[in-house]
Amino acid sequence: MDRQRNVQFEALLDQYGYTHRLLAAAVNDAALEMFGKPGDCTDRHVRRWISGEVRWPWTRYLLPLEQIFDRPAQAMGFIPRGKHSANMPVPPSRPSPAPKEASVKRRRFFTASAATTVSLALGIDDTPSRGRLSMADVERVQAVIGRLDAHFFAIGGGPLLSICTIYVDRLRDALDGCAYGDRVARALHSSISALYASAGWAAHDTDDPAHAALLHTASLQSALLAGDPSAAGRAWSNLALQARIEGRHREAVQITRAALESRRTRQDPRIASLLHARLAIGQAKTSDRAGAARSLLAAERTYDRVNAAAPAPTWLAFLDEGELSGLAAIAHQAMGQFDRAEASTVQAVKLLPPSMRRSRAFYSVQLAELQLARGDRQRAAATVAALDHSSLDSRRISDRLAIVQRTLTT
Structure with missing residues (x-):
């Protein structure tokens, strides 16, 4: 049978701003919601659907696609294999979500949209997977990672977990499919280590410690392959933090x-x-x-x-000095030195620059917690009122803030 490109489906990706990798991630997320277990869709599946090599995807992919694009399979340009295949089964019913679960689902929806926007803005899919790589290519990769870091410092983990893992896959494709010298190879492994580390912090922000631990371990492995002591030090530091969190x-x-x-x-x-x-x-x-x-x-x-x-x-x-003051406050608090912990946290919030919105929010919540622990509800309320957490995308910080706010209202 002649293969015919599915231009209708391809146009949908362009309309919704999906790359092949982002759509595969969205299908897997939808499958998790729909079937209770993550999907196994990859960008290769998406390419085969567009090329017409696969004219009617399996049900485990079609049902999520119908949900993502809000239309039936044939309206996406897919052609049934026979009259029975066109009769799509009803998606398995899931329990009605409690209010908190519904909020999480909304957060996932907005996060997916944000991931698409950030990924397109960063030009992740511009990284070549064939041809010869030079240090100029590596410098472009490192510039993207720098912008990802700045995004994290500004608003928290948010969509960065999926973006970083997608970018890791892209760089691994480059390692497998491109030609390069030893210097480029080490630099690419160092970049992959950085992305794994960022993904680990994003998982930390979404309160997924098991996933974060795996990502930090992968970061260390790539740092060792790169022979990069700075990357290795970062990975060890993150693994130590992970052990403390657990x-x-x-x-x-x-x-x-x-x-x-x-x-x-x-x-x-x-x-x-x-x-x-x-x-x-x-x-x-x-x-x-x-x-x-x-x-x-x-x-x-x-x-x-x-x-x-x-x-x-x-x-x-x-x-900077503000972050070191905040870390010192955590140590003082653990030793029961609440006066010194509060003073150090105040100094941290004062010294941290406005660009570090996530850190400022983290230590502002920590300050309110310390003030509540000392029975100073009035100052804790003032600290919370002064906290700018708009657009902040860190579940770990927002959950702690919610506890403080509930305590203040009881």
Whole structure:
């Protein structure tokens, strides 16, 4: 049978702003909602539907597609294999969502739209998957990653989880299909490590610790392939944070100490100061008050060695005196030093620049929590009132804020 391109379906992708990869991700998300388990759709499936190689996709893809584009399969240009295949089964009924679940679904819908918009704006699909790659291509990739980092600092994880994983797939295609030298290969692995790290933080923001742990581990693996001590230090730092989030505080201390044993890591004052500050939190959580005090002092002294004229890696743009004050506050709080914790948090909010909206929101919520813990409801209410959380897309922060607001109204 002659193959005929499905121009009708192709036009729908263009109309809705979907790339092949983004549509595949949307199909899998819809399948999860519809069938209770994630789909296995890839960009290759989408290409086969457009080319006409597959004229009538399997039901597990067609039903999500009908939901995404809000029209029957034949109105998307698909041609049934026979009279029985045209009789589409009714999608399995799912329990009616509770109000909170409905809110989550709406959030997913808006997140998918935002992911499409951000992905198109960044030009992710412009990365070649064939031909020869040069350092100029790598520089373009790194510029995209820089804009992704800035997006995270401004509003939080939001759609970045799907965008980062899509971009990782794109770069892996480039590694498999393109020709390049050793220097380009190392730089690509370093970029993939950065994307995995960003995806891990996005998963953290969506309160999915299991997924975040897998992504941070993948980030470390790519950093080791790249031979990039900065990327490895970032991955170790994230894995230590992940262990702390999951309540494994001794493991967090061990991971951070292992990272600081690297000479190359210790020689980078930005990464080293971040690791010392996070080590202090782990020591505070394990009741090592003297160790925590030494680590906080080491973080300050190490940060004093930062050359302000030298540009920081984009992922470390968040690290300044304000962030270090916020991290110190977490350590003080863990040691029961609530006066010092509140003072350090106030300093963090004061010093953080307006561009770091996510960090400012995080520490503003932390400040309100500390004020409530000390019984100062009036100041906590004022802190919440001054908090700008419009457009912020971090479930972890918004959930903590909601708890503070409920406490203030009871």
